[in-house]
Amino acid sequence: MRRTAVRSAIGAAVLAATLLGSGPARADLDLCNRLSFVVEAAIGIEEKGATATRGWFRLDPGQCRTVLTGEVTAEQVFLHAKALPLYGPSPEPMSGHADLCVGTGDFVIAAARACRPPQRFARFAAVKPSEAAGRLVAALAEEAEYSDEQARRAGIQRLLVLAGYDAHPIDGVSGPKTDAAIAQFLKDRGLPADAATGAGVFDALMEAAQQPAASGFSWCNDTRFAVMAAIAVEEKGALVARGWYRVEPGKCVRPDVVGKPRRVFSYGEAVDGDGQPVRRGDRRLAWGGGTMLCTREARFELGDHKDCGAAGLDATGFAVVDLTGKPSATVRFQE
Template sequence: MRTAYALPAATISFLASSAPAYADLKLCNRMSYVVEVAIGIDDKAATATRGWFRIDPAACRVVAQGTLTADRILLHARALGVYGSSPVPQSGNDTLCIAPDNFVIAAARQCRGGQTPAPFTQVNPTKTDDGHLVAYLAEGSEYDDEQARLAGIQRLLVIAGYDAAPIDGVDGPKTQGALAAFLKTRGLAAEVVQSPKFFATMIDAVQSPSTTGLTWCNDTPHKIMAAVGTDDGKTVISRGWYRIDPGKCLHPDVSGQPKQIFSFAEAVDGENRALKFRERPLNWGGTTQLCTRESKFEVNDQNDCGNRGLNPTGFTAVDMSSGGKTLRFAMP
């Protein structure tokens, strides 16, 4: 089973203070990721969940309208698949049911077919002057709205193959140069940057084939989890998992100038279990053995995988001599 939600060093917090719940509930995103959020409403003996609500960096969204009489409000957040393994840690104390696509689950403590358990975090939103109850999703960087938006743009520029690092929410010539190159390549006017749909435009670009770097494209009806390996001549590093939704493309974040790149991908079901087609695993790999594990990983020692609790996995070498390579995963 491949775990789509993994925990990096960065943290997420829900910034809020205690207030009675009696108005619309609004969530505001001060992270550098476009996220999808599910909410849990715990009311006496019944607990219901609902999702997904997509929220761009520096944007807010009402996720529950009307008078809220819930005993507790809980949240679960995930980043879009374009960011690879979810950079949003899931460390809540409540385990409730979610579904892969938009859902409403009335009895969310007992998962049924097509539903999976997920950790939810309790929040106590703040009442604002306009009558809303607001909770903020925040990173350890503690961005304000302006910084979160710029950091979100920087992050997607880097994924799309433009040099906008470091991702820090601080503007400068490097970020502006990368943004200008992105706009020129895509034939976009500078004014589009201020559009409410700019993050959707950037994500469409990231999920399209690129003439530079490695691109994975999923031409199957299944979700695909992928891993990448890089060899800089000294160390071979394997890293995964990246989620690629059906009909989408993704650029794994490969830094530096590796001498060789390797790829492995496999189709999974709604519970991230490897799929088979005609009794054979539905995957795309090769003969180069690199180490992987079930959840998010980054491994820089490829020796003796099995005895170290890792899985030896066959990767294929990718010919990057032309400067860019698109691997399309299709049904046999």
């Protein structure tokens, strides 16, 4: 299901649960986010043959948060994390050690190896936290191996790009380009100069990233359903299609389009609460066009569209969106 694919766990190839050393579990457990994404995390605790899970804990880039208090005497600690939907295609699920139950919203599940609706299984990785200053610490990290401060800067850069500001490259390094993008964002939003160092900067950036673009391309969802969207852009003479981006009802999403292309190709499809396509009679509620490109149910990035069926892919009709001479363009999904 496309909803599940886009909201997949943080991937081991790009984003991994970092196991920081070893030590006896005898203190509060802190979870630190050294990713360039805002994530939601859940933990699993195994003790005396029983496994419980708890979540969701939102963690901004560079943020540490206490997820267990008191003595941690568990025989095994598990971790699952997922990027928020506004980031579009999340990396593949992390390599894990256990499939445990998670819920929606805040949840505590005492018997997490046998799910009851609406609970679902998610892949958790076993972690062995380190001990520091009398506390246990586990961290989410990506290949760049950011420090807490670098992760915060990279997270700000990533959201600035999604909000339509030029903060490339996303590298966690301060510089004139990033500083100018931050300053322009704060000015545009009427925020004080010190807001970039405050706790609310990620909320402000995420709000901006889900509004119609003043420049570039965006999708806006005017329906009562979530919409899974895909985009294709010409890169080095080839059309590269990427998906899926989840656009919540009443929200907008700006896919990460580098440069200023003269046109993009767009497709969107409404899904219900179970991630299944919404239908009108015998047809899906979808927004596309006549340019046939390859897609698949899971997240994808595809550059070869010659014979989708032979490659085990779906042939999907994308609409052409002309950006020539336009500072911005918005595709609105409407019923």
